[in-house]
Amino acid sequence: MGGDLGPRSVVPACVRALEKFPSLELTLFGDPAEISAELHSSHHARLTLVECESHVTQEDAPAFALRHKRDSSMGCALQALADGRVDGMVSGGNTGALMALSCHFVGKVNGVRRPAIGKSLPTETGSCFLLDLGANIGVCAEDLLQFARMGVEAQKLYTDQRPLKVALLNIGSEAHKGTEEIRRAAELFREAPDIEYYGFIEGHDLFTGCVDVVVCDGMLGNIAMKSAEGVIRLMGQKVFRFDQKNAFKSFFGQMAIKLLRKWRSQLEPARYNGASFLGLSGNVIKSHGGASSAAFFQAIVTAVHCAEADLAGRVDRALS
Amino acid sequence: MGGDLGPRSVVPACVRALEKFPSLELTLFGDPAEISAELHSSHHARLTLVECESHVTQEDAPAFALRHKRDSSMGCALQALADGRVDGMVSGGNTGALMALSCHFVGKVNGVRRPAIGKSLPTETGSCFLLDLGANIGVCAEDLLQFARMGVEAQKLYTDQRPLKVALLNIGSEAHKGTEEIRRAAELFREAPDIEYYGFIEGHDLFTGCVDVVVCDGMLGNIAMKSAEGVIRLMGQKVFRFDQKNAFKSFFGQMAIKLLRKWRSQLEPARYNGASFLGLSGNVIKSHGGASSAAFFQAIVTAVHCAEADLAGRVDRALS
Structure with missing residues (x-):
């Protein structure tokens, strides 16, 4: 979970986001032990941890991730988005794999030829x-x-x-x-x-x-x-x-x-920080891989804004 | 002559370059009246003016310049470079036309497939x-x-x-x-x-x-x-x-x-300022079109350095 710096950068960013947005609920997919270590025993009612079997690495080609990494933290988070259990998904991981897995789990908006990344x-x-x-x-x-x-x-x-x-x-x-x-x-x-x-x-x-x-x-x-x-x-x-x-x-x-x-x-x-994947049936936000905690916080803020505005739905309506 | 700002930017840059480099001689191709107006009646022994019939505009496509603008200020300056009357040529004009006319007048180095621009x-x-x-x-x-x-x-x-x-x-x-x-x-x-x-x-x-x-x-x-x-x-x-x-x-x-x-x-x-055209049998330097006088001066400095170091000759030897 969480790009080059992992939970060290992501977890403090999550805590800060929970403080900023009182109605925000976050689910973290990854290694609960690693994540908990960064939480320093503080308890957050709106933070849920989900244990995942594996994770996508920077070296995994998109096709490889699609074949062998569907149960990764990235794949599980995208499954949650597809199921409507979450309204947006943020990742600091491998961009190509994220796009491939997003297309697989979340799916493209009707009529979209190729989803794009924008900022x-x-x-x-x-x-x-x-x-x-x-x-x-x-x-x-x-x-x-x-x-x-x-x-x-x-x-x-x-x-x-x-x-x-x-x-x-x-x-x-x-x-x-x-x-x-x-x-x-x-x-x-x-x-x-x-x-x-x-x-x-x-x-x-x-x-x-x-x-x-x-x-x-x-x-x-x-x-x-x-x-x-x-x-x-x-x-x-x-x-x-x-x-x-x-x-x-x-x-x-x-x-x-x-x-x-x-x-x-x-x-x-x-x-x-926080680029939007556009043309998907859900809000997927990509953070810089090497994002600091402050930068990852911005990616979460972007995700909150996209989810609140229903950006994926807007793109769907604009293109169909 | 001289890109978007013409003699207004080029002439003061030339005067400054002549002061900086005591052995530099400059030939300006264009409208002698316009150039002289910018010289404010001051005389420079190492500055020569050459009158030209026409000039290349920003809108001229390379093929058009090649057919109809060979006698332009750009074409005449490149002819002087090809003849060895000058050791380097600086232009703030249309990049595509400059490359096409450079290939025509100065020619490519033996074995070069496509000349390039670098900085x-x-x-x-x-x-x-x-x-x-x-x-x-x-x-x-x-x-x-x-x-x-x-x-x-x-x-x-x-x-x-x-x-x-x-x-x-x-x-x-x-x-x-x-x-x-x-x-x-x-x-x-x-x-x-x-x-x-x-x-x-x-x-x-x-x-x-x-x-x-x-x-x-x-x-x-x-x-x-x-x-x-x-x-x-x-x-x-x-x-x-x-x-x-x-x-x-x-x-x-x-x-x-x-x-x-x-x-x-x-x-x-x-x-x-001052990008080099590489792969030609002469030193051609491209200034930004909208270059200020200070920026055009830098392009002349780049041209002096390239000419003194015989960059065109070095590229020729490295590629053959």
């Missing part, structure tokens, strides 16, 4: 929903149109603005740029009556707030999001080193660094 | 050369291997470390991740005696300094670089707004902003 990212003016983040490599124009519709439903949770502007991520904004599928998708988007199509945007436009939803192949979305996160981390490192090396360790310098840190935290990946 | 990016420990940044969409494993060899030669200009570690940009670090061509490239890299192959890296690893050269398809490289730049700009905007809104305009706040600005300038795209 709301910070922009200059608010936020922007980017998908696909890695579930699909080599998508066609029709897939991209479905991603657009799913992304619009998801971004409605983050903004009251209507209609939501949708763009295609490309190598340039001119009409002749990109692959044939991207250019064909542009035609489909332009003709779709329910899509407010903005045009092609480039990587740097993701953060200007010019659009509300950005659609792309999973390979591109994954690289775009992770490159952006890499720069934010680089920023953290630079600030830290500056702190260490600063010979003039004055009170003023310390205060300034404190402000810098506070500011940086507004952009930190941890604040935006 | 050295800042990392936690130094820099990392990323290519291709958009010249090639839909590359095969053999192309990626050539990119790796070209990238190693280019990055040698930025670090004394040997051997240089090379990675493939992918959606995950596990062996089964990514497209078939990326996985096939990994096999070629592993078998190549002249490549110190590190493995797959993800977007966030670009900035950790774990490798010296990162190779990918032009679509991915373009999105990775521009997303990273977008975040850096977002950072600038946030700082600006923080500055404006900060009611408590304290000494600490001012100091924090000053520190952050200073730090941000280390990462600013302007500091890293």
Whole structure:
């Protein structure tokens, strides 16, 4: 259970979430002994532990997980979601296996060709929903149109603005740029009556707030999001080193660094942890594998919001 | 001449470059009247103006430029490079047209399948050369291997470390991740005696300094670089707004902003302006289209370094 850091990161995040949401009930699937150790003997009436036989590893290929890991903590949690015993499921585990097992247990929404992974990212003016983040490599124009519709439903949770502007991520904004599928998708988007199509945007436009939803192949979305996160981390490192090396360790310098840190935290990946699997008949949320407890808490918050808004149901209605 | 801002950005950058490099001689191709207006009647013995009939626009498709814009400022400058009248060429214009005209006038190095565009990016420990940044969409494993060899030669200009570690940009670090061509490239890299192959890296690893050269398809490289730049700009905007809104305009706040600005300038795209076209028989450097004068100056500096180090010749020898 729980990605690279396991219960050490997940359990404190759960305790914090139970405190924040008084009507939240959590079920943890995994090794009860390991989980209990992290609970430090404190008792939570709204926390249930379910023992599972095995767990999915980062090395398990999706097909392997589907054949041999159905009784894993991941599989049991998804079964609970499919049965309606829970309203949302959060995992920090292997993304490919999570998608394969989600399709198996929870199932795809009627008419969805390929479920996608998406996330709301910070922009200059608010936020922007980017998908696909890695579930699909080599998508066609029709897939991209479905991603657009799913992304619009998801971004409605983050903004009251209507209609939501949708763009295609490309190598340039001119009409002749990109692959044939991207250019064909542009035609489909332009003709779709329910899509407010903005045009092609480039990587740097993701953060200007010019659009509300950005659609792309999973390979591109994954690289775009992770490159952006890499720069934010680089920023953290630079600030830290500056702190260490600063010979003039004055009170003023310390205060300034404190402000810098506070500011940086507004952009930190941890604040935006929790990607939604869209196109499934249930709310599945993927946390970063290496998420800290604070970041995993954010993924739970995302799951609560998606479940409360019935995001899976909204996507179902929008696509059928 | 000169990208979106034209002589207004280029001419002051040239004057600054002539001051920095006492043995530099510059030839400007474009409209002498426009250029002279920006020179403000000051005279530079090492600056030559060449009048050109036309110029390439951002809308010109590469094939159109090749047919109808050979006598443009871009075409004339590349002809001068091909003739050996200049040692390097810098342009802020249409990237596709620049590559097409470069291949026509300057020509590809013997054995190069597809020239690539690459750039050295800042990392936690130094820099990392990323290519291709958009010249090639839909590359095969053999192309990626050539990119790796070209990238190693280019990055040698930025670090004394040997051997240089090379990675493939992918959606995950596990062996089964990514497209078939990326996985096939990994096999070629592993078998190549002249490549110190590190493995797959993800977007966030670009900035950790774990490798010296990162190779990918032009679509991915373009999105990775521009997303990273977008975040850096977002950072600038946030700082600006923080500055404006900060009611408590304290000494600490001012100091924090000053520190952050200073730090941000280390990462600013302007500091890293100037991408190299690799695999051509001459040094062609591409500046950002919207480059400020300070950024265009950096592109000239990159061109001077590439020309002095004979980068085009190094790539030629490495690939033949």
